[in-house]
Amino acid sequence: MQDLFLSGGNQMKRAALFIPFALSISLIQGCGGEEQKAESTPEPVVETNAFAKAKGKVIYKNTCIACHGEGGVGMEGLGKNWIESEFIANSSDDELFNMIKEGRPIDHPMSDGVSPMPPMGGNPLLTDEDLRNVIVYMRSLQG
Numbered sequence: 001m002q003d004l005f006l007s008g009g010n011q012m013k014r015a016a017l018f019i020p021f022a023l024s025i026s027l028i029q030g031c032g033g034e035e036q037k038a039e040s041t042p043e044p045v046v047e048t049n050a051f052a053k054a055k056g057k058v059i060y061k062n063t064c065i066a067c068h069g070e071g072g073v074g075m076e077g078l079g080k081n082w083i084e085s086e087f088i089a090n091s092s093d094d095e096l097f098n099m100i101k102e103g104r105p106i107d108h109p110m111s112d113g114v115s116p117m118p119p120m121g122g123n124p125l126l127t128d129e130d131l132r133n134v135i136v137y138m139r140s141l142q143g
């Protein structure tokens with residue numbers, strides 16, 4: 001009887017030792033799992049995009065809006081509508097970058113022949129990063 005009680009007690013002790021041990025293992029695993037998640041989630045990219053978009057909007061308002069209108073709706077005889085532009089939808093970021101950098105002269109095969117777009121919208125002070133940011137903003141208008 002005493003033996004049984006003792007061995008029972010030992011089991012209890014073992015359980016009492018085992019439970020916190022198991023808990024701490026799962027906590028460690030839990031932490032590790034979260035760390036791995038943080039590494040693989042695209043959150044920093046999303047933040048960077050939001051930042052790039054905000055900066056791109058400033059560029060837009062300073063330079064592009066003069067011809068492309070409030071919110072990229074375009075202006076008759078000046079700049080094209082960005083929201084419905086298939087050219088924008090079908091172009092890669094690099095293609096857009098090059099187009100904006102070079103502008104689109106009136107004799108360009110893609111020109112409507114109505115008015116030209118000057119290189120960088122006529123603002124030579126824009127940096128490559130400015131153009132990348134304005135592309136992020138431009139894409140956000142297309143939804």
Ligand code: HEC
Nearest residue numbers: 063064067078079080085087110111112113115116117121
């Ligand atoms: C001086 C006026 C003017 C300014 C400023 C201007 N654009 Fe343009 N943009 C145009 C015109 C005009 C076109 C259309 C040319 C054509 O295809 O006939 C155009 C077309 C475009 C297109 C192609 C759209 C399509 O559907 O083919 C993009 C992209 C573009 N502009 C980006 C920009 C960006 C970015 C800025 C600011 C950095 C900017 N533009 C500033 C006049 C302007």
